[in-house]
Amino acid sequence: MYEFENFQNNVILGVVTPKLQVSWSRHRAWHKETVRILVRTELIKDGTKVKLEIKTKAGKTIDTLDKGTLSGNANNQDYKIEWKDKKLDPVTAEVVVTASIKDPALTADSEPLFVDVVPPVLSG
Amino acid sequence: MGNGKKDDLSDVAKKCDKGLGSLVAEVMTYKALDPKSKRQAKSGVTAQISGPTVVPDKTTNAKGRTPVVSGLQPGNYTVLLQLPPADQELYDLAAANLSKDVPKCKTTVFPMEIPWFWIEYQVTYPDGKTFVPGIDYVLRHKKPLPADAPWTRLSNATTGSKKVTEEKIPRGRYKVDLKLVYDPVWGDDHVEIDKAIDLKATVSGFDPGQAGTIEILDSHALTAALHTINVTVTETADNANREVKTTWTPTKAQLKDLKSGRIAFRTHIAHSSTLSAPQPVFTKDTFDVVDDAGNNLPNTWVKVRFSGGYDGSTHAINGKLDVLVPWNEVIARIDMTDYSGKRVDLDEGGIAGRSFQMP
Numbered sequence: 106m107y108e109f110e111n112f113q114n115n116v117i118l119g120v121v122t123p124k125l126q127v128s129w130s131r132h133r134a135w136h137k138e139t140v141r142i143l144v145r146t147e148l149i150k151d152g153t154k155v156k157l158e159i160k161t162k163a164g165k166t167i168d169t170l171d172k173g174t175l176s177g178n179a180n181n182q183d184y185k186i187e188w189k190d191k192k193l194d195p196v197t198a199e200v201v202v203t204a205s206i207k208d209p210a211l212t213a214d215s216e217p218l219f220v221d222v223v224p225p226v227l228s229g
Numbered sequence: 230m231g232n233g234k235k236d237d238l239s240d241v242a243k244k245c246d247k248g249l250g251s252l253v254a255e256v257m258t259y260k261a262l263d264p265k266s267k268r269q270a271k272s273g274v275t276a277q278i279s280g281p282t283v284v285p286d287k288t289t290n291a292k293g294r295t296p297v298v299s300g301l302q303p304g305n306y307t308v309l310l311q312l313p314p315a316d317q318e319l320y321d322l323a324a325a326n327l328s329k330d331v332p333k334c335k336t337t338v339f340p341m342e343i344p345w346f347w348i349e350y351q352v353t354y355p356d357g358k359t360f361v362p363g364i365d366y367v368l369r370h371k372k373p374l375p376a377d378a379p380w381t382r383l384s385n386a387t388t389g390s391k392k393v394t395e396e397k398i399p400r401g402r403y404k405v406d407l408k409l410v411y412d413p414v415w416g417d418d419h420v421e422i423d424k425a426i427d428l429k430a431t432v433s434g435f436d437p438g439q440a441g442t443i444e445i446l447d448s449h450a451l452t453a454a455l456h457t458i459n460v461t462v463t464e465t466a467d468n469a470n471r472e473v474k475t476t477w478t479p480t481k482a483q484l485k486d487l488k489s490g491r492i493a494f495r496t497h498i499a500h501s502s503t504l505s506a507p508q509p510v511f512t513k514d515t516f517d518v519v520d521d522a523g524n525n526l527p528n529t530w531v532k533v534r535f536s537g538g539y540d541g542s543t544h545a546i547n548g549k550l551d552v553l554v555p556w557n558e559v560i561a562r563i564d565m566t567d568y569s570g571k572r573v574d575l576d577e578g579g580i581a582g583r584s585f586q587m588p
Contacts, residue, residue, distance in 0.1 A: 106431070106433045106470055107406070107407035107409045107411070107433040107434065108404055108405070108406045108407070108433050108434070109350070109404065109405050109407075110402055110403060110404035110405070111348070111402070111403060112401070112402055112403070113261075113346040113347065113348055113398065113399075113400050113401060113402075113403065114261045114262050114346060114347060114348070115348065115349075116348075116349040116350065116351070116392070117348065117349065117350035117351070117403060117404075117405050118350075118351060118353070118357070119350060119351060119352035119353070119388075119405050119407065120352070120353060120354070120355055120357070121352060121353075121354065121361050121364070121407065121409070122354075122355060123354060123361075124411075124503075126504060126506075128448060128449065128451075128507065129449065130449045130450065131449060131489070132449065132489060132490070132491075132537065133537070143449075143450075143451050145451065145504050147411070147502075147503055147504070148361055148364070150361075150362065150363065179451075208359060209354045209355075209356065209359060216507070219538075
């Protein structure tokens with residue numbers, strides 16, 4: 106409970122725990138599509154900068170976005186999947202986005218986004 | 230002791246008449262328990278003086294002093310301070326009683342101190358340093374007696390970027406209730422159409438009966454609510470906490486605009502809101518597992534893989550296969566290991582003509 110009490114002639118020390126969540130706008134996407142990254146927070150002030158690190162499931166960083174700032178405990182950023190020069194697994198990339206803020210220091214991982222890096226080849 | 234200035238006792242009788250003495254009470258006040266607190270003169274305090282000579286009550290002036298009381302028979306005198314009714318709860322009167330000997334031919338000073346009560350409060354992140362502004366709160370007070378005295382609301386305000394100090398306040402216990410809703414919890418690990426599920430979040434600071442809402446959102450959009458439920462703050466069963474809680478039975482109609490197959494719920498109360506973790510949505514479907522003649526197959530294991538990758542494998546029992554179907558997905562593949570080499574026809578979701586060769 107966020108209820109803090111003490112007797113007179115003392116300092117009441119209230120402590121709150123901020124929260125950070127991040128998710129993709131899609132569960133699956135094709136290469137060159139644009140997806141949206143949704144950052145949601147609780148108890149974080151407006152203007153706080155958000156860093157987004159897009160990584161493979163194995164931890165290889167694909168892209169870093171660091172221009173976003175929170176407003177109303179939210180930040181949405183569109184991201185175009187343009188990984189031609191990234192030397193990724195040619196079949197399917199399972200990627201997560203890690204959101205982080207510095208003050209307070211918080212990080213959160215999204216659920217994976219499955220990206221089909223190359224178009225499917227269908228038999229005739 | 231005193232206000233640091235040399236006592237001005239010029240009005241004391243210049244000569245010692247009849248071997249009598251005199252006294253003056255000096256009342257100072259300060260922030261209790263604070264050694265750095267600057268002493269202040271306390272005016273308007275009534276000094277009741279008792280001793281060998283009866284004298285009327287005296288009242289302190291702007292300098293915190295009573296008039297000099299002269300013509301006192303030498304002996305032990307007691308000064309008892311009485312505060313105006315409005316001040317009585319705000320000051321610690323433990324030292325409001327002082328006895329001293331008053332000798333003849335001298336003016337004896339009765340220095341007395343009555344510290345005021347205070348409370349300070351702050352709201353920070355767990356580091357204890359970074360203040361968290363913008364949270365509405367209620368400051369409540371509970372008198373020390375009786376033991377079951379109720380909490381009373383003193384004020385409503387919003388946290389800022391520094392510590393708040395309230396001075397000259399009544400003695401007692403103080404509580405800062407932050408008006409927050411937090412810790413949203415699903416009652417199950419998945420959502421099933423037409424099956425009731427509990428949604429709840431913990432609440433602090435808001436009184437029972439306070440209205441709020443729970444919005445059901447597409448977890449991949451988090452914008453327009455798919456469905457909204459009105460809720461009110463209640464006490465938990467053990468009266469230890471407060472919460473908002475509802476039992477919701479999702480329907481296909483309510484989730485008709487759900488595209489991702491996962492939902493989250495956001496609870497709003499006044500200026501506070503909290504977003505739950507996403508939860509997958511399923512519909513329960515039952516398939517007949519029959520042979521070409523329409524007879525139920527014996528109990529068998531069926532591996533079911535859906536178009537989004539979800540594995541819904543389960544047992545078919547008495548020719549019935551109960552499957553949780555992920556929202557907006559269809560069966561992509563069926564394997565029945567007991568029927569290796571056979572072909573299985575699938576009639577699902579209006580998609581006709583699908584057939585799988587068993588490995």
